[in-house]
Amino acid sequence: xxxxxxxxxxxxxxxxxxxxxATAVYRPLLEDLGLxxxxxxxxxxxxxxxxxxxKELGEELxxxxxxxxxxxxxxxxxxxxERRRSGEDERRVAVHLAPAGRALSSKAGRIPQHLxxxxxxSAEELEQLRTxxxxxxxxxxxxx
Amino acid sequence: xxxxxxxxxxxxxxxxxxxxxATAVYRPLLEDLGLxxxxxxxxxxxxxxxxxxxKELGEELxxxxxxxxxxxxxxxxxxxxERRRSGEDERRVAVHLAPAGRALSSKAGRIPQHLxxxxxxSAEELEQLRTxxxxxxxxxxxxx
DNA sequence: GCCGTATAAGTTGTGCACAATTGAATTGTG
DNA sequence: CACAATTCAATTGTGCACAACTTATACGGC
Numbered sequence: 001x002x003x004x005x006x007x008x009x010x011x012x013x014x015x016x017x018x019x020x021x022a023t024a025v026y027r028p029l030l031e032d033l034g035l036x037x038x039x040x041x042x043x044x045x046x047x048x049x050x051x052x053x054x055k056e057l058g059e060e061l062x063x064x065x066x067x068x069x070x071x072x073x074x075x076x077x078x079x080x081x082e083r084r085r086s087g088e089d090e091r092r093v094a095v096h097l098a099p100a101g102r103a104l105s106s107k108a109g110r111i112p113q114h115l116x117x118x119x120x121x122s123a124e125e126l127e128q129l130r131t132x133x134x135x136x137x138x139x140x141x142x143x144x
Numbered sequence: 145x146x147x148x149x150x151x152x153x154x155x156x157x158x159x160x161x162x163x164x165x166a167t168a169v170y171r172p173l174l175e176d177l178g179l180x181x182x183x184x185x186x187x188x189x190x191x192x193x194x195x196x197x198x199k200e201l202g203e204e205l206x207x208x209x210x211x212x213x214x215x216x217x218x219x220x221x222x223x224x225x226e227r228r229r230s231g232e233d234e235r236r237v238a239v240h241l242a243p244a245g246r247a248l249s250s251k252a253g254r255i256p257q258h259l260x261x262x263x264x265x266s267a268e269e270l271e272q273l274r275t276x277x278x279x280x281x282x283x284x285x286x287x288x
Numbered sequence: 289g290c291c292g293t294a295t296a297a298g299t300t301g302t303g304c305a306c307a308a309t310t311g312a313a314t315t316g317t318g
Numbered sequence: 319c320a321c322a323a324t325t326c327a328a329t330t331g332t333g334c335a336c337a338a339c340t341t342a343t344a345c346g347g348c
Contacts, residue, residue: 005253005255011274014274015166022284038334055296062161062165066335066336067335067336090296092343112149112154118284119155120287136165140264168336211304211306214329215304218303233325233326234312234326235312235313
């Protein structure tokens with residue numbers, strides 16, 4: 001077969017594998033909080049600043065309402081967020097932190113360090129990896 | 145909030161975003177072949193060497209039978225592979241390339257180059273990214 | 289003020305991921 | 319040989335991703 005198609009040479013597969021391996025490391029930690037990884041991402045955004053509309057959440061995470069609407073419904077059912085129709089624009093839904101959701105933030109503090117420890121890379125390598133990935137993501141988005 | 149939790153600093157999110165951006169670039173190309181990205185990965189493995197058992201496919205891709213069984217059933221329904229119960233060990237299912245699946249390989253040849261072009265990184269940077277990601281994946285798997 | 293267009297969120301349907309379980313076939317050990 | 323433990327694939331159930339569509343609200347031009 002064509003050399004280009006060899007699986008072990010593909011950056012794409014390396015990304016896919018690394019991403020799944022990283023969420024697999026997070027999974028048991030997040031299970032303690034009662035969150036999945038995408039739910040955790042939403043909470044991260046809200047811990048930085050809230051309330052946020054579904055659209056703004058989607059822009060920051062690269063997810064659409066098809067993914068976010070049911071996810072937010074689950075977060076609300078678990079008591080971590082509240083969704084309120086905006087008064088001034090009835091189309092918008094503002095996602096607020098509920099008290100239990102706010103409280104979760106302190107329990108989550110140690111999670112990123114855990115990945116850094118498990119990564120087997122130096123802090124500089126991790127930092128360089130992150131910036132390279134961000135440049136890559138940017139370029140891939142621009143390409144279509 | 146804790147600085148460590150800032151979304152924009154997290155390698156994990158960078159991985160997750162980059163992986164989804166990469167498959168998004170592949171998606172329209174693979175659509176021409178009638179494949180999804182995970183289906184394409186299975187075909188890549190089979191183009192290298194076939195037949196393969198479900199278990200071997202799973203080990204190479206890091207997927208379990210819960211993911212692969214229905215995926216292979218769809219590949220078979222599309223005429224790209226054939227699944228045959230092994231005679232000598234009735235538990236095993238050998239996945240063979242069907243003629244249409246073999247033929248697909250030539251149409252797939254240009255796909256990896258397309259990602260490389262869209263990546264906005266030099267060949268050396270891509271190569272270094274790939275090896276860093278592989279080391280990372282290895283370390284993450286070892287960590288639990 | 290009306291109406292076409294745009295926008296926000298939700299819904300539906302398909303296909304992964306992954307945990308947990310099941311069922312059938314094989315292997316190891318007494 | 320018997321039978322417990324193991325292995326392999328499939329199944330079930332949950333939760334993303336993402337495309338396509340729907341519904342409701344807002345806005346802009348006339």
